[in-house]
Amino acid sequence: MIAxxxxxxxxxxxxxxxxxDRCIDCAAGRACLTACPKEMxxxxxxxxxxxxxxxxxxxxxxxxxxCADCKPSGGYASLPCTTACTPGALKHSW
Amino acid sequence: xxxxxxxxxxxxxxxxLLEQINVDSAPQLQYAVKKAHLMMPGExxxxxxxxxxxxxxxxxxxxxxxxxxxxxxxxxxRKQVAFATEGVTEMTAGAKGAVYMYPNAxxxxxxxxxxxxxIKTDAEGKAVDFAGNEKCAAGAGSFAEAMxxxxxxxxxxxxxxxxxxxxxxxxxxxxxxxxxxxVVSLIHSSTPKEDIAKAVLDAVASRVCAMxxxxxxxxxxxxxxGMAHNPGFVKSLKGAMGVDAVSLPDxxxxxxxxxxxxxxxxxxx
Ligand code: SF4
Ligand code: SF4
Numbered sequence: 001m002i003a004x005x006x007x008x009x010x011x012x013x014x015x016x017x018x019x020x021d022r023c024i025d026c027a028a029g030r031a032c033l034t035a036c037p038k039e040m041x042x043x044x045x046x047x048x049x050x051x052x053x054x055x056x057x058x059x060x061x062x063x064x065x066x067c068a069d070c071k072p073s074g075g076y077a078s079l080p081c082t083t084a085c086t087p088g089a090l091k092h093s094w
Numbered sequence: 095x096x097x098x099x100x101x102x103x104x105x106x107x108x109x110x111l112l113e114q115i116n117v118d119s120a121p122q123l124q125y126a127v128k129k130a131h132l133m134m135p136g137e138x139x140x141x142x143x144x145x146x147x148x149x150x151x152x153x154x155x156x157x158x159x160x161x162x163x164x165x166x167x168x169x170x171x172r173k174q175v176a177f178a179t180e181g182v183t184e185m186t187a188g189a190k191g192a193v194y195m196y197p198n199a200x201x202x203x204x205x206x207x208x209x210x211x212x213i214k215t216d217a218e219g220k221a222v223d224f225a226g227n228e229k230c231a232a233g234a235g236s237f238a239e240a241m242x243x244x245x246x247x248x249x250x251x252x253x254x255x256x257x258x259x260x261x262x263x264x265x266x267x268x269x270x271x272x273x274x275x276x277v278v279s280l281i282h283s284s285t286p287k288e289d290i291a292k293a294v295l296d297a298v299a300s301r302v303c304a305m306x307x308x309x310x311x312x313x314x315x316x317x318x319x320g321m322a323h324n325p326g327f328v329k330s331l332k333g334a335m336g337v338d339a340v341s342l343p344d345x346x347x348x349x350x351x352x353x354x355x356x357x358x359x360x361x362x363x
């Protein structure tokens with residue numbers, strides 16, 4: 001399943017999508033958990049009893065602010081989360 | 095076998111009691127809804143509300159509690175249903191219920207009192223993609239309800255009024271608080287109620303549509319949740335999504351509870 005966590009507001013679309021099928025047999029050793037300096041990821045058991053990553057509830061309304069340090073306005077080449085997630089499960093909409 | 099689905103919404107508790115049936119002449123009919131019961135919890139705690147709604151549904155259906163093999167819960171308050179066997183998310187329940195009612199449904203739009211979401215589903219009713227808006231209440235029913243009160247109309251009158259307008263007034267505010275002040279300005283400038291109602295429902299539809307577009311619009315589109323009762327919103331949604339038809343279940347607020355009861359039944363096998 002593609003799970004989109006986040007929101008759209010007056011300034012833009014702020015969603016992190018997680019392709020949870022790739023999390024089931026995560027080949028990266030759940031690297032998202034430790035890579036994110038804001039510890040925004042957690043592993044949950046989904047409705048089909050699979051263990052997958054999700055964004056913590058507390059961060060889902062504030063992604064633009066929470067990710068700001070990783071995304072300086074001058075631009076960025078890579079993000080800790082997407083780099084660590086070698087299975088390619090993570091995408092940011094902004 | 096009887097199973098139950100309980101949808102603990104932010105405003106109401108919906109219970110569906112589902113019976114597995116066996117009709118020789120119609121083998122495709124596997125289930126029948128024994129009872130669909132809605133209760134407004136008022137001041138009750140979520141666990142008390144779930145208990146009361148379930149007891150009322152059982153009594154109304156003449157079913158003993160012990161005859162219910164499994165109870166699944168969904169909705170924002172699903173974890174508070176202490177007697178539930180299991181809980182599933184609104185996406186899983188909504189997709190299951192919608193595809194059971196409309197086998198060709200692949201896009202499910204769920205708009206309740208406090209939340210709206212877009213769900214893409216497969217042919218088995220398994221959610222494959224979903225998006226909501228964690229921040230904005232302007233894409234849900236309570237915002238439309240608050241605006242209808244500002245116009246001194248019931249939500250039903252509000253929906254009907256919007257159908258009489260063909261004017262487009264863009265509402266720019268993304269946040270409910272600013273959107274409310276835009277509505278107040280429209281009222282002060284003597285804009286007809288019909289046009290304001292349409293502007294509000296167009297704004298809700300546009301926010302909902304943004305979530306649906308994130309998952310993609312595919313196949314038959316089904317609208318579930320209480321806002322499906324509002325014809326003005328349905329028209330606005332069709333316009334925003336650019337689709338000619340949106341399927342509307344008779345009891346749209348019960349579709350997630352139905353999905354829950356179906357999952358409970360399937361997991362018994
Ligand atoms: S998001 Fe990436 S790193 Fe984290 S569990 Fe899923 S596949 Fe593994
Ligand atoms: S961009 Fe940075 S803060 Fe945001 S999820 Fe990725 S690692 Fe965490």
